[in-house]
Amino acid sequence: MKITILGAGPAGLYGAILLKKANPLHEITILERNAPDATYGWGVVFSDRTLAAFQEADYKSYKAITDRFVLWDAIDVYYRDELLRCGGHIFAGLARKQLLALLQRRCAELGVSMRFNTEVADVAALDGGYDLLIAADGVNSLVRKTFADIFKPSLVPGKARYIWLGMEKVLDAFTFIFRENEHGLFQVHSYPFDGTTSTFIVECDETTWRRAGLDAASEDESITYCERLFAPELAGRRLLPNNSKWINFVTVKNATWRHGNIVLLGDAAHTAHFSIGSGTKLAMEDAIALANALDTHPDLDTALGEYEAERRPVVELFQAAAAESQSYFENVKRYTRLTPVEFTFNLLTRSRRITYDDLRLRDPRFGNIVDREFERRYWAGQGRSIFTLIAPPPMFAPLTLRGLRVANRAVFTPATTGQAVSGVPCTGDALELARLAQDGAGMVLTEPVAVATEGRITSDSACLHEDEHLRAWTRIIQAIHTQSPAKVAMPLNHAGWRGATRPRGMGLDRPLRDGAWPLVSASALPYTERSQTPRALDRAGMEGMRDVFAHSAHLADAAGVDLLILHMGHGYLLSSFLSPLTNRRDDEYGGTLEQRMRFPLEVFDAVRAAWPHEKPLAVALNVTDSVRGGFGPDDAATVARTLKEHGCDLLVALAGYVVPQTEMPYRRGFLTPLSERIRNDSGLPTLVGGYLTTADEVNTLLAGGRADLCLMLPPQETRTRSRSAPTVATDAREARATADVREESMPEAGTPAREVRRVEKKE
């Protein structure tokens, strides 16, 4: 086969090597615009898993790579003039220049023809000269551009600016530096690679970049600026240019990677943000998969299809992880409220692939620092400065909110919905709460309790507005308090236009057939096509409603509730005022956000006044309606800050249900990013759910400053079988894809230190 490869980057060169090795009869020509020794960039990083794949694919180049690379196992984080180190992550670095040189030598040895200084300006000019054209022409691929109608590329530039520099200094760790000056916040990603110099990438947001005048700066001026900014860490060493410019990272995706006998490889096909450092590795793994597919399938079309089918899922996992990491760095300013330990832990676990348990395993010393810092902050909150010698995992640290002390961070709520009769909770519900309390919950959460008969969600909803309700709740809560140290949290709710529905066993928001009561809402809109049209609350109605909430709050105190939660989310009455989708009022309670939040705030103030000063009051708030045109995180931040000023102590982070057709990116912990966002934006502690079932999830969330209390699901006893059961043989490819993304990328990942030995043994 005659094979033309466009581009002598890692993808093109490695592809040529493997194809030629598999079949020496292939006539392979590489066309490269640059000279053989001209290369941009500094170091590249590989994990041991990637190296193992290289070893299998071509031992000679593997040996050449491992002879040259630099190994290290720590991550250093400089933040607020503190340095934190976390070990046990293994990385191997190598100069891009060396990598290309050794791959070129191997190509020459195998008889691949390489034409350097050959710029291809027109793909059509290559026509007829090949049976297969491999487009390894990088992020600005000409081939991709030429057949844009087939590949349908999407090129999404990131929001941050970065410059890729070198540093005249060796490092013993992957190093992050965060530095704030009068222009804004800058961060550095720096790592060793050739024994004398290190890669030094400086990144900042667009505003900071302009304020610092870097948009108008030359390469030299940029370097001078960065040298001054990072003088303490550089300790007199120089930064080195390499035709460096401030650019935006572009994420490349393509609808397909092949077109007839043309195939995209490496950056031409896909890019993933440099902060997970996987570009070269993905490019070279593409080459391995392509060579294997061509070797296995005689038919070109099948082979190219198999190549894409093999690589696409792996690449997509990396791109998803890279996107999270990229978004973290673009928004890193949000995290500057965190203490250095929290900040570092948050950074290391930013894309959720590395957890609390993983870090503990890699570096127990760091794990202990995290636990002790968590405990220390608890005591600091109590006004005591204590150097904690030992500490439990974050989940078991207590939390105080005003006069309330919660013994641990796990909150549980019954899995069944209530079976109240005339608003009086039934014995079954009471027993379920009491059982959760006795079984170790720090706090139990009741179902949303209605402040009025017409405020119930279903005919089975519990209420708290009459003596009978008060007596029932008092009994339930007293029993919990006498039998366990658990605290009781109760959401006070008015269902608004989501009221008068049937019990949720057979679906959500299905209107009651018989015995429906008239509904109220911010505006006269029906919730679903089948729902009753509510009456828009008028001024008198609003005043009445405010008093009704205050009255229930008063009863909740009498019943012994420890934490009261005012429900302002999920489309219920107060939520219907907040969202522009459901509040169409033209009076002073509709229109701007300030006006839309006026009534919910009036209710909050009335409840705060009725609720004892020493008891904490929380608000359950949609951080996003999760639908276009709805209430979003910025609105939520404004509301949260205002609530804080009005005496709110905790937020429950919710999303959706303001209109029936909402969907969210469901998965374990899918509400965590929203909790983190609102917590950072408002400075208020948060309670979050979103399907949390393990201590590891909870610890990861707490230690990273993403929430303060976690709503967990009880373990399902009938299913407590080993989760780590061996996966089946058919699962191998997928297992590999997932494992790759978990363990392989840098700088937060890497593999545990004991893996180093494995690599070394192989050599």
Added chain:
Amino acid sequence: MRVGVGLPSTIPGAPGHLIVGWARRAEAAGIFSSLGVLDRLAYDSFDPLLALTAAAAVTTRVQLATAILVGPQRNTALLAKEAATLDALSGGRLVLGLAVGARKDDYDAMGIEYATRGRRLVEQLATLRDTWEDGAIGPRPAREGGPPILVGGLSDAAYARVARYADGYVHGGGPPRAFARAADKARAAWNDAGRPGMPQMWAQGYFALGGESAAETGTAYLRDYYAFTGHFAERIAGELLTTPQAVAQFVRGYADAGCDELILFPTVADGDELERLASALSGLATIEIPATSATASANAAEAAARRAGQP
């Protein structure tokens, strides 16, 4: 976890008597909790609801599950009537799995616009229960509120539909790890919506246990059946369970991931495949052996009562 077996109703050339006999023998084997069917219009396959009706006529205990039926391709009023009929005829054994499907050719053949599928499914899900309860379109299903509804699919919209309208989730196939991820998403959506308990979790796989030649025939069938997915067909074919060991590990993986009922579909139109599967499954610790028909109907009655909200 319970295990069901699929009818060979989408294997080209399978004769009618094989399908009816298969249903009868599957129940007699004692180990299977359900019979499943797949839905495909423009293919040499049997209609899923009619095939299940035939199966209903020769069985008394097993559940009859569509995994799945392409709901949007069917008129909702007629589907409501068919489902109620099958539920009534079978004494409350229908489990109605619905999804949008992925085959545009089926929509074209049906004369329904492919782009409307999501909207049509939502409307259908919102209507079915009401129709069963209204009684204007009879018969009354055997169970109050009608047969359980499962929704399939891998999009966030699919999980949201499970949480809003359905009783559970039905997964479309793949390694246990893929199921585990999907199941987590369905449970997350369900729990977030404030639905009580947990959604029922159903899943499926393919087997061909008659040695190398059966494996080859099965692989060829899967390649053909899934040809519309392009190169993905190769993957699905690659996941075919061809040995008792593979079946055991697959079953274990699904059980560990919290599956309630796993339906294994044949890929070879050979009656002996049923016994081969039954023997591969017998003795596996993770499998719940279905109760005898007497206890089964008592359980069904109790479940129906619970669903109707009576303690």
